[in-house]
Amino acid sequence: MATGRSSRGGRHNRRRGRSPTPRTLTRFRSKVDDGDVAGCWLWTGTRHNAGYGVLAVDLGDGRGWRNMLAHRVAWWVDHGRPPDADLRVCHHCDVRLCVRPDDELRVRSELAPAGFR
Numbered sequence: 001m002a003t004g005r006s007s008r009g010g011r012h013n014r015r016r017g018r019s020p021t022p023r024t025l026t027r028f029r030s031k032v033d034d035g036d037v038a039g040c041w042l043w044t045g046t047r048h049n050a051g052y053g054v055l056a057v058d059l060g061d062g063r064g065w066r067n068m069l070a071h072r073v074a075w076w077v078d079h080g081r082p083p084d085a086d087l088r089v090c091h092h093c094d095v096r097l098c099v100r101p102d103d104e105l106r107v108r109s110e111l112a113p114a115g116f117r
Contacts, residue, residue, distance in 0.1 A: 018060045019080045020073070028055055028073050032099055040093055041100040043070045051096040074099035 020028070031045035031053070043053030053070025059082065068082075071091065075083045078101035083089055091103045 018082075020076055021058050021060055024055075024057045024073075025077065028057075028070075028077060031055065031070070034100075038093070038095075039100065040095050040098040040103070041074075042095070043097040043099050045070065047097070053097055053099065070097075070099050074101050077101070 031043060032041050033044050034041040046054045048054045048069065054067050055070050055073050056065045057068045057073060057076075058065050068076075072083050072089050075087075075089045091098045091100070093100075093103055
């Protein structure tokens with residue numbers, strides 16, 4: 001995986017909140033295969049029973065480690081802050097294991113169809 005920066009320009013100047021810890025970044029990047037022919041970056045780590053990738057992360061808030069869906073971790077890595085709770089992070093490719101940041105579609109929960117995470 002390259003730098004975690006989106007090919008759409010990676011607007012990292014808008015950072016709010018906490019960036020991922022170095023350990024979380026290392027663990028995330030070690031579980032991503034960015035060599036898919038279709039352009040997806042596929043999650044190779046633990047999977048949720050619904051087919052999404054899962055990673056235990058330290059949000060740096062003193063409350064310890066907790067599980068987060070891998071595509072939401074990808075958002076965090078790309079934007080420098082965890083996604084808001086009401087933000088659904090989806091992909092144009094509809095591949096549940098895809099964590100490529102420039103393939104993300106953001107939809108607020110009240111506008112999201114059923115199944116969007």
